[in-house]
Every structure is written in C-alpha cells, then in structure tokens.
Amino acid sequence: MNEYDVVIVGSGLGGLACGTILAKEGYKVIVLEKNKQIGGNLQTYVRDRVIFDSGVHYVGGLDKGQNLYQLFRYLGIMHKLKLRKMDEDVFDAILFEGDPVVYKYAQGYENFINTMVGYFPEDEAAIRTYCAKIREVCLQFPLYNLRSGGGLFDKMSALETDTKTYLESITDNKKLQSVLAGNNLLYAGSAYKTPLYVHALIVNSYIESSYRFVNGGSQIARYLHREINSMGGKIVKHIKVVKFQEEGGEIRYVETDKGERFYGKQFISNIHPAQTLEMVESQVIKKAYRHRIMNLENSIGTFYVNVVMKKDSFKHLNHNYYYFETQDPWAVVNYNAENWPMGFALFYTTSSMNDEYTDGVTIMAYMRYEDVEKWKDTFNTVSEEESRGEDYDEFKREKSEILIDYVDRKFPGFRDAIHSYTSATPLSARDYIGTSDGSLYGLTKDYRDPLKTFISPRTKIPNLLLTGQNLNLHGVLGVTVSSVLTCSQLLGMDYLIEKIKNAQEVS
Secondary structure: OOEEEEEEEOOEHHHHHHHHHHHHOOOOEEEEOOOOOOEHHHOEEEEOOEEEEOOOOOEEOOOOOOHHHHHHHHHOOHHHOOEEEOOOOOOEEEEEOOEEEEEEEOOOHHHHHHHHHHHOHHHHHHHHHHHHHHHHHHHOOOOOOOOOOOOOOOOHHHOOOEHHHHHHHHOOOHHHHHHHOOOHHHOOOOOOOOEHHHHHHHHHHHHHOEEEEOOOOHHHHHHHHHHHHHOOOEEEOOOOEEEEEEEOOEEEEEEEOOOOEEEEEEEEEOOOHHHHHHOEOOOOOOHHHHHHHHOOOEOOEEEEEEEEEOOOOOEOOOOEEEEEOOOOHHHHHHOOOOOOOOEEEEEEOOOOOOOOEOOEEEEEEEEOHHHHHHHOOOOOOOOOOOOOOHHHHHHHHHHHHHHHHHHHHHOOOOHHHEEEEEEEOHHHHHHHHOOOOOOOOOEOOOOOOHHHHOOOOEOOOOOEEEOOOOOOOOHHHHHHHHHHHHHHHHHOHHHHHHHHHOOOOOO
16 A cells, blocks of 8 residues: 655645655655656756746845755755856846836845936935835745744734835835836736735845756756655656545545555645645535635736747847836736737746857746637647647747747847747646646735735645645745745744754755
C-alpha cells in the first residue's frame, strides 16, 4: 500500500516548497503531479533552443539577508541558483504612448527616490512619503519579514486601503500617480480595488533587489526536487488526482483517474481551493464555506508571445519594459475587442551564452478567459496533445502580430530581428497550470472585503491543508511565504521561523 506521512497534490512552487520543508523535518513525503513537467508557473519551454519562462520572469528580495534569499537558503537551493542581478539603475522601465520619457525604477530605496525625483523634482516629498508608506505597510506583515510571534498581518488597517486612492492622496500629479502604478501588470492591478498591501509587498521586494534567472526559473523546481529526493521524499509525474477520500472526518487517501490510491496521515493540496473542494465529498465542510470558495473571483489571464531572435540581431537589456497605450496604467485591464491590448510587458530571456545580444523576448498582455472560451472543450499539453483547430491558430496569429506591431513601433527593428515565435493563451495556462480559467495571478484581491480572499491553510478536515498562490499572495516570494504558513500548521510557526532565520550558508 502507498502510505506516507504527507501526500501533496500539485508540484507548483507551493507543493515543492512544502515538500522540502516537511522532508527536512523528517516527514515521509510524496508529491503527485499530473503533468510531464513539475513546477507550475516555474515551468519553462524550449523553442528553437531558446528557453522561455511560463510565468516567472524576474524575482525580488534575493540580496543576502533579504526575505526570499533567507527562505531559499533554508530550502537548500540559494547557493545553486544561477542568477543575474538586474541593472541597479533600472529594473523596470515604464513607457506611455505619446510621452518620450522612459521612467526608470531603480533598485535600493534612495536610488529609487533619487531617480523618481529626477523626473518629478516638485514632488520629492510625495515620493519620499510613498516609499515610507510602502515600507510601513510591509512591516505590518510579520511572516513576510520572517518575524515569529505573529500571523499574516498585524492590523486590519493594513488591508483596508486601495492602491489608486492612496496614490491620489499623496500627490495631485497625475503622471507621477501613473508612474508609481506602472508595473501593475505584476499583480493584475485594478483601479479603486487592488489593496495597497498587494502593491506594497510586491513592489518592495523588487526595489530591495531584482534578479533574473539565467536559463529560466525552472531551476527552482529542479533543485527543490533534488532536495526532496535527497531526504527520502518522492515526486511522481503523470498522476492525476481526482478525489480526496474522507473516512471518519479525515482524509484517508487520494485517488487517481486510473484508480490508484495514495494513503497518508496529512494531505496538502497545491491545487486551486475551489478545484480542491470539488474533489472532496464530506459533510465536515459546510455549504457556506464551499459557496464562499466557489464564488471567489479569479484574476485575469495573459497572452504570451515568445519570440526567438535572429543571432546577434537584438541588443540584450538587463531590465523589463511596461508600456501603456493611455496615460492611465489602470485602464489596461479594461480592453475590448477593438482596442486590445491597452498595454504590454516585455521581458528579455537571460542566457548563459550571450550578454550583449538576447536570444529571446517574451511579450505579455492581459487576456480574459472569455476571449478563448469558444475553445474551452479542448485540452492540449505536450503529454496530451490535441489540436484546438485552425480558427484557434488563426486567433493566436492575429493577436501575436498585433503585439509584435506594438513592440516594433516602440523598438524599431524588432520585427526584422525575429527568427520565429510561438504564443500561449489563458487556455495554455489552464491546461499546464491547472487553474479553471487560466488565471495567472491567483484570486482577485479587493480592499472592500479583504478577509474574503485570505484563505486559511487549514480546512474543516483536520488533516487537509491548502497551499499555493491563492492563499494570500502570488509570485515566487508570496507562494514561498504561503508554504511556510501551511507547514507551520504542522511544525509550529515560531519553531519554523527560527529554523529559517538561522539557516546557514552552504559552501
């Protein structure tokens, strides 16, 4: 009989981090993954020998002593990662149609402030107030700061302000407001809705330090896999779990689509909470809780164009671009069929082979699931290939060409430097990552009802825990922190935080 201390369903970063933490503490762990490749949003794709990330294009907080650095050090992978620090004076560059200025986000708070003051000399007080507020909000989240003795947040007030209203409160300068919201594609920002804490926790980590993964972010999954294996744990791919079987008020086993059973003492689901509940038949979970989880709003999806560049044809830049068609970056989510896209992000691939020229560029724009819903009954992955039809291929070509035209207008010569390209829609994210509608940013956060989207890792079934980007915050840092929160339910928060803080450098 397949029996384990902990059975983890889903090998996204949340599942892998939980597996590593618990294996380190002596638990017999197995991680079950339905796809050919582990890692969820950490997955990479190779096209014409160029590595493209599926969801993680850069990370923050990796300077020595910072939060993600310390978490990765505890997990045993920090010293193995191949990283390249982004330009100190510009990790994100913000562009607006009709405005010739390239607004640069710099690393380090004083550097960030001085750069912004260069564009807005009359608004230095507002810029300093903004930076102080970002840091103040972050301090109200103990776990984010690896502080023991606290929960996720100290005060409700940290959750009850929206980002756009706050920016309007510190300055009347509309352009400064827009620039400070200029990388909101990182968190699917929505005007007068996205809480300030979401903006603050994400932007702070990148201002503190910004890094790219050389040859892709899948190395995180690869090294966590090795950590789990080295401590006697297992990861099994091509295993599709369809049921969590409850017996006597606890989960006894999970069952696969082929009828195989994996028994355990504890179970952790790295699947979306709504999809997890669909697999659990239990009177222990009340209808009101099911209704709440099932009716939570997922954030928007994305459309990617992964472009392979001709050799030595397009200069590599060690930062990202965010472009907006209007002066209002919040408007980008409100596109329609005629004006799509109202903005895009541009990420350069980072290769170990060439520093001067890039071998690949990823263009990302928002795309709603409804835009591709007519093909919702198709399913296509590397291990389970199915054509979605010529009309779907034509849809992707049309959207790709629109995005390429946009980039070529902003960066003349871009189109001529293209060797080939492929694209991905929210259906791709749905099939590979497992969200029902291809959402890439987890649940939509709303400052008007902040606790609604804070999902406890605990369920009413005592041995069923949740983890992943839908608990409190998405992104590499957010999901890693969520994994600590999940594992603390078994290990104790104070104990686990002390282990993380005291993790030693590996030579």
